[in-house]
Amino acid sequence: MPETQPAHWVVLKFGGTSVSSRANWDRIAAILRARCAEGLRTAVVHSALSGITDALIRLMDRAQAGDAETEVAGIVARHRELAAALGIDLPPEVGQQLAELGRVAGGIALIGEVSDAVRARVLAAGELMATALGAAFLNAQGLVTTLVDARSWLIAQPVRGQRPSVLSASCGSDPDPALVARFAQLPGVILTQGFIAAGEGGQTVVLGRGGSDTSGAYLAARLSALRLEIWTDVPGMFSANPRAVPTARLLKSLHYDEAQEIATSGAKVLHPRCIMPLRQQRIPLQVYATQAPEHPGTIVSAEPADSGARLKAIAIRKGITLVSMDSPGMWHEVGFLADAFAVFRQHGMSVDLVSTSETNVTVSLDPQANALDSGEVAALVEDLGRLCRVRVIGPCASLSLLGRDIRAIIHRLGEAFELFEEQRIYLVSQAANDLNFTFVIDEDQGDRLVALLHDLLIQAIGNDPVLGPTWEQINVPQAGVAPRSDWWRARRAELLGLLDGRDAAYVCELATVSAQARALQSLGSVSRLFYAVKANAQPEILRCIAAAGLSFECVSPGEVLRVRQALPDLDTGRLLFTPNFAPRAEYEWALGQGLQLTVDNLYVLREWPGLFRDRAIFVRIDTGRGHGHHQKVRTAGTQSKFGVPLDEATELAEAAAEAGARIVGLHAHTGSGHFEIGAWVDAAEVLANVARHLPEVRVLNLGGGLGVPERPGQAALDLAALDAALGGFRAAHPQFELWLEPGRYLVAAAGVLLARVTQLKGKGELRYVGVATGMNSLIRPALYGAWHEIVNLTRLAETPAQLYTVVGPICESGDVLGHDRLLPPCREGDVLLIATAGAYGAAMASHYNLREPAPQLVL
Ligand code: ASP
Ligand code: MG
Numbered sequence: 104m105p106e107t108q109p110a111h112w113v114v115l116k117f118g119g120t121s122v123s124s125r126a127n128w129d130r131i132a133a134i135l136r137a138r139c140a141e142g143l144r145t146a147v148v149h150s151a152l153s154g155i156t157d158a159l160i161r162l163m164d165r166a167q168a169g170d171a172e173t174e175v176a177g178i179v180a181r182h183r184e185l186a187a188a189l190g191i192d193l194p195p196e197v198g199q200q201l202a203e204l205g206r207v208a209g210g211i212a213l214i215g216e217v218s219d220a221v222r223a224r225v226l227a228a229g230e231l232m233a234t235a236l237g238a239a240f241l242n243a244q245g246l247v248t249t250l251v252d253a254r255s256w257l258i259a260q261p262v263r264g265q266r267p268s269v270l271s272a273s274c275g276s277d278p279d280p281a282l283v284a285r286f287a288q289l290p291g292v293i294l295t296q297g298f299i300a301a302g303e304g305g306q307t308v309v310l311g312r313g314g315s316d317t318s319g320a321y322l323a324a325r326l327s328a329l330r331l332e333i334w335t336d337v338p339g340m341f342s343a344n345p346r347a348v349p350t351a352r353l354l355k356s357l358h359y360d361e362a363q364e365i366a367t368s369g370a371k372v373l374h375p376r377c378i379m380p381l382r383q384q385r386i387p388l389q390v391y392a393t394q395a396p397e398h399p400g401t402i403v404s405a406e407p408a409d410s411g412a413r414l415k416a417i418a419i420r421k422g423i424t425l426v427s428m429d430s431p432g433m434w435h436e437v438g439f440l441a442d443a444f445a446v447f448r449q450h451g452m453s454v455d456l457v458s459t460s461e462t463n464v465t466v467s468l469d470p471q472a473n474a475l476d477s478g479e480v481a482a483l484v485e486d487l488g489r490l491c492r493v494r495v496i497g498p499c500a501s502l503s504l505l506g507r508d509i510r511a512i513i514h515r516l517g518e519a520f521e522l523f524e525e526q527r528i529y530l531v532s533q534a535a536n537d538l539n540f541t542f543v544i545d546e547d548q549g550d551r552l553v554a555l556l557h558d559l560l561i562q563a564i565g566n567d568p569v570l571g572p573t574w575e576q577i578n579v580p581q582a583g584v585a586p587r588s589d590w591w592r593a594r595r596a597e598l599l600g601l602l603d604g605r606d607a608a609y610v611c612e613l614a615t616v617s618a619q620a621r622a623l624q625s626l627g628s629v630s631r632l633f634y635a636v637k638a639n640a641q642p643e644i645l646r647c648i649a650a651a652g653l654s655f656e657c658v659s660p661g662e663v664l665r666v667r668q669a670l671p672d673l674d675t676g677r678l679l680f681t682p683n684f685a686p687r688a689e690y691e692w693a694l695g696q697g698l699q700l701t702v703d704n705l706y707v708l709r710e711w712p713g714l715f716r717d718r719a720i721f722v723r724i725d726t727g728r729g730h731g732h733h734q735k736v737r738t739a740g741t742q743s744k745f746g747v748p749l750d751e752a753t754e755l756a757e758a759a760a761e762a763g764a765r766i767v768g769l770h771a772h773t774g775s776g777h778f779e780i781g782a783w784v785d786a787a788e789v790l791a792n793v794a795r796h797l798p799e800v801r802v803l804n805l806g807g808g809l810g811v812p813e814r815p816g817q818a819a820l821d822l823a824a825l826d827a828a829l830g831g832f833r834a835a836h837p838q839f840e841l842w843l844e845p846g847r848y849l850v851a852a853a854g855v856l857l858a859r860v861t862q863l864k865g866k867g868e869l870r871y872v873g874v875a876t877g878m879n880s881l882i883r884p885a886l887y888g889a890w891h892e893i894v895n896l897t898r899l900a901e902t903p904a905q906l907y908t909v910v911g912p913i914c915e916s917g918d919v920l921g922h923d924r925l926l927p928p929c930r931e932g933d934v935l936l937i938a939t940a941g942a943y944g945a946a947m948a949s950h951y952n953l954r955e956p957a958p959q960l961v962l
Contacts, residue, residue, distance in 0.1 A: 113145055113331075115145060116147075117147065125189055144286075146328075148296070149296070151233045151298070152182070158181075159204075171211070175208060182201070185236055207225055220307075247291030257274050257318065259272035259300050271310065282326065296318070298315045298318060313374040316333060319377065339399075344370065352574075354416065360536065362401075364538040390402075397902045414506040414512060415507070423470070424499070428490070429493075450482060498545075504556070522552060589852075589938065598934075607876035608856075609959045619852070629829065632652075636655050636657050639942055639943075639945060640666075649670050649677075653849075654679070690702075694715075699719075701804075716764070717765075724793055745772070753796060766800055768804055771786040771789065778810040778821075783828070801839060849942075853941040856937040857957075858876050859935075860929050872926070876956065878918045878920075881948075893909055893936070912952075913951060913952050915951075
């Protein structure tokens, strides 16, 4: 007789947002079918519709004042709307619960208060109604589903040392063969409520806010499931809160301890209580996003991909209050801590972090564990005041570095400590479990420091077994974020056609160049605009920019000749020549041509004075402060070779006078690709200051540097704000004209690099996709660490499902166009598109390895 295999169970928990729309319910049905097709049995645990638990809490508050009607009506409407969207009738259970809510609200109004037992019953209604809808929908879809009341299988158990609570119950998590046998008899998908359980006397209890995760963990443990899947609205756990730090990286794999620590330290994806039952049974936990089920998510288990010492996440908790206790007599005194902590206990306050010195003990009070209203804190302080001198500090934030063996990496945090230079650190604690290192600082500095620390310590790490792509790279659809409108999405077919018979090409859309030029022309505060030809000297682009009325800034005789060839009728007055460390002959040539020249070194005035007699020149000044997307494009400060330093300003006037030159303009360019509007105004102020020694100066050329968004969702430079700021400067300094020299701003987004997939390779953790051209065409990623969006144009409509490192054919390990890019599975011959490549792409291309760089085409 063939032996029947015992069923393998998988438990899937869906959160509130996951169960609130038809689109998500269709995805849930598909996920369940896929699990069944693998021969698995599925048990689903789910939450109330999003916002309903909050609405029920409001309902009880309002009911005490006899005015719960609008809340009840809102709850009714939400469930009716979802039923309609799901194409089902409102199940009778939902009607019963809604009627019951109305009755309970009336009762509360009569009595004027809500007991914990009633509160638990009212809260449970959210999950009871939602699961009734879910089961009815799945059955209507032909997916056999059995609705099981959670109160029939999850019974609260008293925990030693804890007061039993019907609002925050705990339950057992031992393997339960009887439950396995019972569920094995029930047909199809088992569907049950999260968050709710039965008390020992059979009454309804709940597991505390966010408790559905814990229900899922209990069920997985009791069924000895293969895994627990937690389906939520973010595709996994991240190295920081992704909504605050968009460069937060996906944590691909974590140990239970680490996940618990991260969840406890402020991440909201998982409830920290759900880890323990899983860890005890060594059941892995997988976190996924319901709206993007193809994303690999985070796996939490006993065997993470990397168990070495390292930092994995930075978390912040706000609203922390510190209590600092000073007592000169406490040193070597027996029992001071015991006495002080007894006071905290009397006041029902739970202490989180502790630091001690000879004469001071400072503790933190976490708002999640304590009701910290000012009256209660004052009462605590009064009682503590009998033992010592007390100071309350707050609001503070605790900032935690989380990871494994934190002790072993403290020495690497040196640079990070510099970020705290101007900060008061009130308390530092290294957790005894060695999983976190926490600083307590002023609350208003918290977010800024998290972002800086994350950039420094995590974002910078390259390919990694634990750290996956960033939140922005994953770009899962989120409510409220506008979809992308890149020109190349609409012109996909044309682009693919252009690449027919080729391996690689740059393609530039001239309409985008013109649109950017028009946008710049709207800057009323700027008198003249010069296109920085070095960004892209393609003749069609030059003609398009000239037609829009811009002039040209050239840095070499070659660029001047290129502009002249493309535009033979161009007036010489529309050319600027701005060489740097160029030979004397170039200056002679330029002056002979009548070009407006900018010098950037006193040397040329002092050593070649004859050249400049009676000439009107511009001088480039180093304002001392650099800006930009990368160290190598910050073009001010002593580390930068450009410009005359500010402390030579007086010598500059003398040297020009001796050479007989008239300085009519000053120039500053502080860096590329930034969005700090104040930087241009600062530069103008600095130049205006220098001009006080130079009475003939009438033009301040503020260079370029106008940033272009590179990442999906990144905001564009606010041109109107720039105009307003520069307008303010001009109003204060009407004697000067302002000029700008944008390059990237005009052409970056207009250009893309297309390259055909050549080969694929898997190596260790990594998957490589090779394309026909690399750093010989586009060196920015290798040179500046620049980030370019990469998509598979051939498979633009397919779901990105695989992380790739995108490499070219050049014999350099730096020949990488993008790390950890999520793309649909790629095949030889597919066309990858590398976006925002119109500036400094073709212009910086080389013949390295004697490989021809991609040719430039225009649309
Ligand atoms: N519905 C409950 C809450 O909002 C439990 C949960 O969603 O996990 O807290
Ligand atoms: Mg949750």
